[in-house]
Amino acid sequence: MPAFDKVLIANRGEIARRVIASCRRLSLKSVSIYSEADATLAHVGEADQAYPVGGPRAQDSYLRVDRLLSVAAESGAGAVHPGYGFLSENAAFAEAVGAAGLVFIGPDPQTIRDMGDKQRARDIASRAGVPVVPGSRRFELDELDGLEQAAETVGYPLLVKASAGGGGIGMRRVDRPEQLRELAVATQSMAAKAFGDGAVFLERFIAKARHVEMQVFGFGDGTAIHLYERDCSLQRRYQKVIEESPAPRLPARVRDRMAADAVSLCQATRYRGAGTVEFVVDAGTFEYYFLEMNTRIQVEHPVTEMLTGRDLVAMQIELARGSLSPIAQAAIEPTGHAIEARIYAENPAKKFMPSPGKLERFRLPSAEGLRVDAGYREGDTVTPFYDPMIAKVIAQAPTRDQARDKLAQALRAFEIEGIRNNRDFLVACLQDEVFAAGDVSTGFIDQRLDGLLASAA
């Protein structure tokens, strides 16, 4: 494996800063890229070198593979870290990086491709002995033979999902057989337009579900470890808002089985690097099913880092350099409880609509056992071109209640002015009695929205 001493970070904002920090710890040089909209952001100045890559829209800058590769060549970088989002799960990009003689810090392109196709990922998980949600075969665009029978086998209520979708985009709920065909056709045409692939499949819908995921790390030789779970049930618009570990009220026997299954999947695929195996858990029965695998570092990785004291990004880089010493499962020791809240530039009172603008005031809280990862500084402008997340705040403490309190306190001390944001809404969630009791589910925010908004006001 080629050694490298300089890493190009094909990303922006907080995750670019995060990767720069690990590069420093490993005495490696870092190269940032930036769009016209991001020229003054912190990740630009913090890297050893920085290159402009194009216009504000992602497709004109952060997604331009040709430009990124020429920056890599020009800067002398020997490896590319993709962060999350953008090109991080793009197999063609990973291949192009390899073809250019550079190291892609992530799994091999075929794994990315396999896991990126939700149906194929389910098949692979199923063969590895991991339970999958009852589902149907793929129905290509304009082909729905046997749809009704397939739906009966899966059972109602069910979801019609785009094969190429994800993150809640491209799915529709079907409660009754008479809605089925119409919604399936609508999902196919939407998927064809949005993803260039009109294939859909059916999947059982779980009424009260939790989202629990396993952080895994594969060594690329068929061995792998897990770094425990994260409960990410609190979501709005199918995007995570609060994440924590351990998952509250999850029986240890269930957690252990999920961990063993996640590791089996990594072993079966000879997985290389950091990854996340996502499960949907029935909140009543604790039955769990494989949802998908994310073949990259995750937004919420700091929860696991705070819990285990491990630097996941450094592990990724060291593995890619061939300098990572083997880590035994028993060496991964979780301590206490860690919990993260994502601060978004949005207006909770208006259906969480985005609220870009200038951060007139932006003062980060600081305390022991507290970590803040932010891509912006006071005076920066949050533009409409990218994700609305402006910061992550993570607290770690001996117990869940203490971690929850510490996080709420930190959020209250976080001074943000100039844009609307969900800071007070997050505090309301943390202090909600149902959340405090650990009775979390993916419907939590929708169901308790009015009360949460009232407490946040």
Added chain:
Amino acid sequence: MAVVDVKTEITGNVWKIVAKLGDVVEEDATLLILESMKMEIPVSAPEAGTVKEILVAEGAVVSEGTVVVRLEV
């Protein structure tokens, strides 16, 4: 005949203009779609009417409260 200004509720880019000049639209009909922070947000007709003016082009950046369409109601 009254004219109603249709304003944006958010800052974003004009992703797609759905309505055409002279279109007769129902209340809540989508006039154009904004894109902001990876989310598509429709701008709808506050009441039924006829599209008299479209004041933005696709790709334009609009701030919150910008008048984008004028409807004759």
